[in-house]
Amino acid sequence: MSTTLDHFDHPAWLTAAGTLAGYGLVLLFLFLLLFVAPYLVFPA
Template structure:
């Protein structure tokens, strides 16, 4: 087990969900910046 894991199961689950959500937002922003914005820039 990880040393950073909280003792409560509910808290650790929420922490993991928040971490996954944060990574999801970062990946979505990177996808938009790398693919969607250049597409509109060249299509305009």
């Protein structure tokens, strides 16, 4: 199992994972700000 995961120990994989996680957090924040917050502030 260790030999198959050795391909992913390059710093570029960590950078890619961090970038995707960062974009995911930004998208989640914007979704909450633009869609959930108005629904809570102005209940239907």
